[in-house]
Amino acid sequence: MADQEIRSPEKERQILDGAATAFAQGGYEGASMSHIAAMAGVSKGTLYNYFAGKKDLFAAFVHRECTQRLMLMFEEVDESASAEATLLWIGRRIVDMLVSESGLLIYRMVVAETRKFPELAEAFYDAGPRRALHRMAELIDRQTASGQLAVPDAAFAAEQLFALMQARVVVKLRMGLAAEFPEDELDRVVREGVGLFLRGYAPIGGG
Amino acid sequence: MADQEIRSPEKERQILDGAATAFAQGGYEGASMSHIAAMAGVSKGTLYNYFAGKKDLFAAFVHRECTQRLMLMFEEVDESASAEATLLWIGRRIVDMLVSESGLLIYRMVVAETRKFPELAEAFYDAGPRRALHRMAELIDRQTASGQLAVPDAAFAAEQLFALMQARVVVKLRMGLAAEFPEDELDRVVREGVGLFLRGYAPIGGG
Amino acid sequence: MADQEIRSPEKERQILDGAATAFAQGGYEGASMSHIAAMAGVSKGTLYNYFAGKKDLFAAFVHRECTQRLMLMFEEVDESASAEATLLWIGRRIVDMLVSESGLLIYRMVVAETRKFPELAEAFYDAGPRRALHRMAELIDRQTASGQLAVPDAAFAAEQLFALMQARVVVKLRMGLAAEFPEDELDRVVREGVGLFLRGYAPIGGG
Amino acid sequence: MADQEIRSPEKERQILDGAATAFAQGGYEGASMSHIAAMAGVSKGTLYNYFAGKKDLFAAFVHRECTQRLMLMFEEVDESASAEATLLWIGRRIVDMLVSESGLLIYRMVVAETRKFPELAEAFYDAGPRRALHRMAELIDRQTASGQLAVPDAAFAAEQLFALMQARVVVKLRMGLAAEFPEDELDRVVREGVGLFLRGYAPIGGG
DNA sequence: GATGAATGAGGGTTCATTCAT
């Protein structure tokens, strides 16, 4: 009779922050609801007041991470620069995002739980990769229009560029085969990937 | 005569087959030893006569899958063909392997359990990807020597080619975003990936 | 007002009572956590909310029995009485304690699990026998000082008196060689043991 | 149709030797039939050809230990010596037996499993303590007859003497409160125990 | 007669979820 709101956004954020910590430590299976509650500084019961269950909480966590952290990539893109400079800049942001602690964490968990939560992977893909690919394709289309590239299918090429950014470093980090890579390794992946892409999609006779 | 008592290979295979089924259904965490035993048609106790525990069984399963299925890729490579034909042929085998039921299953589980079993990811990488990349790099080096390609760092380029093979299709299947893709989609990924690669690494003035 | 939530002492007592029943029936190994839970009228999970595990629960049970039941022995000792009367009174209490259901139970379990839980035996000895022996030695020293006894080493003599109290009856009950002994058998053990002790440690020319 | 005997005594001995090793390492519960079989150098199946089950094997082991090792105590008793010398000699053998590795082991196991195998404790008591007490009582009776002692109830006094031999050292070793005691500690227990006994049961005015 | 692979009930323990407070 007294309060005003059943679910305060601050508490929800508090819970999701705790979940982020807990999931980061042990993945989906390794993070118990007790642990999440402890990390969030709330009771276990409160978890269930805000989320229907562990699955639901996990999905909300992934969604927030995707929308909050994974989609900043295309902000501040300066398209007045050359295609190479633009792609290098974006490529580096993609790589940074993929090799970030939370980027790796979410990727691992989404892949891990794909069979159990098919809808989670879809939500993740929609919130993250799909949007990023869409923005990238638009950009490639504009560069083709301006004669800097000759890409017949920008959507497909965007996926190729994304794939190239994952060569060597991302692939290995996802499997935990290394704790981290030096900066210049990341730079090289971006540089060589973008280089291959530009040479492969260069306008005929262009340069 | 004592026959061949103790740890018959057939029973081991039977158990690993059961494990494959169980792991395919629920991943590592989702497959209980009881379920694996049921799938294999043996008792729970027998599992422990053949393997020291769940981790051990899982590792044996991954090892078998890697060595039995993932390493056939470079057999029958006809290097007398053109670089393009050779790469297309290999690329298609790579993709087929990655999108196969067991290829996806193992990838998901290795990534999922990376934190818990770091050594598993290493064993997997050594048994599968690392060898494949090595063979691929040798091949690229030979094609560079024969003037068909101009690749300065074959090892790196091999990783790029591998990455390109994972564009669009493999990425999505790993997340369960689709059950399968039509043949021509797979072909296109290979064709466009190899095409980009060949154009990007073509010898100067070559054609 | 939050009352006294978390780990109510009553429930802890309830669990320990259940444990007493279960341990009494099957000893440490024979009492499964399921059985203990059933005896206590709680769920198995609750056991783990109150105790870290079976060992912990067992140790708590032993501790409670020792402190609650085994240490009342020296209350109400009337040292103004003769040495004989005092020792008879205490001897009878010692015997009663040792032949009690819980006295036998704990002795059996401590001895049985000595290899597995060396620290438990130490905790038990400190909580029970050691204290009792200490009190007894002090008493014997006072009786020596007052000329009623001539005991050179009270600590050692206390252990001898304890040992004498275990002749015939306690020894057999510990092995389950009899369900119980009649009162006068217990009395006799005390009487003859104290008699031997008094005669053996009588002051020279005394008696 | 060929052999002669179904159960060879040597194999039975071999099994019991293995059982002794295994039980010594882990007690009754801690010794698995597999481990016993391994220690004995036979197969698990053979165990069941010679003994009906684990309980049975354990009982046989205890019986053999009692009859083979615990009953040598009264051999070589030189009753022509003084009562004191005789009792000191026997007392020391009693203590040595009780504090021996196998003496402690069996005591612990008999006490531990008393509820599960009541018949085992009886078998043990008959094979060991009862016989020893009987021999001791006869000896005490002879010493009373010869005027060296004045013991009204030799059977009871024998149990008291036994009890005194267990003061301090045996009691603690049984609980694992010490790994071992120095020789002179054992000697002292015997000396002081026998001394108390002799003083307490000395003939009136005798010496 | 000896073997040891196979069995499966039962062990201790964890944890998502519920509900009285």
Added chain:
DNA sequence: AATGAATGAACCCTCATTCAT
């Protein structure tokens, strides 16, 4: 609305016992 004690199903694993070879 928030709490956390209580629940109980399910987990991995052990081991006494059996039986085909």
